[in-house]
Amino acid sequence: MTHVTATPTVTALASSLPPGMVVTDPDIVGGYRQDRAFDPQAGTPLALIRPHTTDQVQTVVRWCATHRVPVITRGAGTSLSGGSTAVDGAVMICTEKMRELRIDTATRTAVVQPGLFNSEVKAAAAAAGLWYPPDPSSFEICSIGGNVATNAGGLCCVKYGVTTDYVLALEVVLADGRAVALGGNRLKDSAGLSLTKLFVGSEGVLGIITEVTLRLLPPQPPAATVVAGFADVDAACAAVLAVTAEMRPAMLEFMDGVAINAVEDHLRMGLDRTAGAMLVAQSDAVGPAAAAEVEIITRAFTAHGAAEVFATDDAAEGEAFTAARRMAIPALERTGSLLLEDVGVPLPALPTLIDGIAAIADRQRVTISVIAHAGDGNTHPLIVFDPEDADEHQRAEVAFGAVMDLAIGLGGTITGEHGVGRLKKAWLPDQVGPDVMELTAVIKNALDPDGLFNPGVML
């Protein structure tokens, strides 16, 4: 299908949607071709459609099914693995205008359209005296639909789990245009297959998520924050294991020396530039339990050689350190182009992973800075390269693959929370094996026999 022959049919689709909803203006469409993976091979979609309602999504999918036009679903476009990169000749459905939300305090649930930012869901829950825990670092700019599509995580997961743990129900538009309601606003439901959970993390390849029912919790108690610098990565990793052996921290984040310095260049908040690694831990226990947890963390940090342990009950002080950790990616982006990894390993393998990443950096002569949700073994190695230097770019790409190979070899995953997308697809078979790939394809083909949804992702 070429643009020339396709345009008339898009016009036909446009007539069954509100005026102006089907956008073909190349300047506007061009802004939606790439996501945060900045894939230079991103295609050019036939049209960009920003529906408001499930009905409108169904209209688009039915038209696409009839004309065998692929559909790329995009939320806020913050995918780091190319999960919402455009494909030539596809229709791109962007959910950014699907922004309805209602909170039900009696069932402690939020029913939301996919286009809201994670931060907006959090804020609405907070306004109702409730809490939506999952907190990707990009929470202010990533969509809740994308969070569900990738089973996104964040900083609180070490204690509070990931997105799927909070999804009670979904409305999904299938490849033939039907909208189905899966699950309900009940904490317990064993009726039929767990289809809701199947669609969480399905990265747009099985259907389009048009409504999400989320479980909310009572507000998180105020957290105490404990911060320390360590001489090297191994000491910090040993401290991580010492903490998690005794308690469940509400947060346990790691930055290596490169990240510390990049953040300090940017924020000038007095981080120890000489430290080889830094940990930021939080306890949200209440009363004497809070003091006991802070004591466990402090003891573990000190026992593993922390020069100075800083502990605070002050929320603003604690948030400053969390923000510093979140700042690592943007701060490192100022030093070069980044390839962002998302590899995870069983916790005891964390030091081996980080040491192995340093060896890969040496071998490929690139800088790799490691930041991590250390408490759950999920790391974000950031491969820094000069995009003008073709050889270095090439070596960075080799390192990108080598880090995933390393994680797989350690019994880990190529993606803890970002999804496979297009960037990591080639490594998925190595992680899960041919039988699971075949099972995946069997389900994909059963639900989307014409391969309409997000072609090139995952499979």
Add this chain to the structure above:
Amino acid sequence: MTHVTATPTVTALASSLPPGMVVTDPDIVGGYRQDRAFDPQAGTPLALIRPHTTDQVQTVVRWCATHRVPVITRGAGTSLSGGSTAVDGAVMICTEKMRELRIDTATRTAVVQPGLFNSEVKAAAAAAGLWYPPDPSSFEICSIGGNVATNAGGLCCVKYGVTTDYVLALEVVLADGRAVALGGNRLKDSAGLSLTKLFVGSEGVLGIITEVTLRLLPPQPPAATVVAGFADVDAACAAVLAVTAEMRPAMLEFMDGVAINAVEDHLRMGLDRTAGAMLVAQSDAVGPAAAAEVEIITRAFTAHGAAEVFATDDAAEGEAFTAARRMAIPALERTGSLLLEDVGVPLPALPTLIDGIAAIADRQRVTISVIAHAGDGNTHPLIVFDPEDADEHQRAEVAFGAVMDLAIGLGGTITGEHGVGRLKKAWLPDQVGPDVMELTAVIKNALDPDGLFNPGVML
């Protein structure tokens, strides 16, 4: 296929398994025909096979696939919805001899074979200083494999979630005999479709679960227990909503007057026989938070007319009331045969559900006692009937269906934690609708095209 022609081929299967593993002795096989649903129409399996290893399960499934013999998987046979009832001519695989377990404290996981009792997994976790939360009332006699197959719940779910929230990885034998490993011992994993979660709650229709990796938590803090009697069901339901509006109890259980009296007949522990309903709540908060939660519960109970509120920090006293609640089903079983319901509704609909159940009991002239995991809206109406009285039995069956119809009408589920099995299959389409039934069938057919696994369940 009849027994006469089939027996020789079972002999062939027997030769590829350890001696004596294929059992055809009718006396032994007969003990495995029914589960706790006591379906009088249970069939007679061709053979009973109690494998020790995944390999042996694969051998059986390959033979069954070749000969188109259906496979019923049975754990401890405690299904209340006929999920493991035998079918004529099927091979029954019972997992009771698959009893290996290892705990990994570093990753805080348990890797278990399916045949262990829930209580054994809990005990092994406790011995390692950890906690496996899900706690079906049958925890001492139900298998962990069955828990996963039904996405079982229990008393702690109101705060700690259900089985699926604790399943990180599965090993599953597929319909062609391949064994696949899904997920891993990582808290976060976004690589590929959420196949692990799809198999949780799949009731043996997609594959046979041969190994489970469970997430464990640090030990539960000691719980305080608050108990009160109420004049009637509506007052108790109002108290439930008042509690959950302010906090997340670790347990919030309900018994109606019939259940109270049946338990008191049995235990003679001094329960208030005049009460129309009783609530048993627990808080496992720590330090001052514990006292604050007990205060919230006590205030809510008193505000809704509780005559006397009994609160205790004593674990043994608390456990006595939990045990009383667990005793309700066996105590009522002494008064007649039971049809056990498992309907759930969004929490605000709880009083409407329980009132409606009373109306159904009146209309059908049967006793229906309601016990409930009230904090999450999951009720177990127990329909008591005299099995010798054919007319009453018939009216009990009508009531059984009417209760499910009522729950569906209230936006609820026909099963919160027991599964659909064979008994509730006819109501599933009314709950989820034809599109979800079709989606379910599409996935079933994709994974098990010959319909080998647990025919007659769910679909």
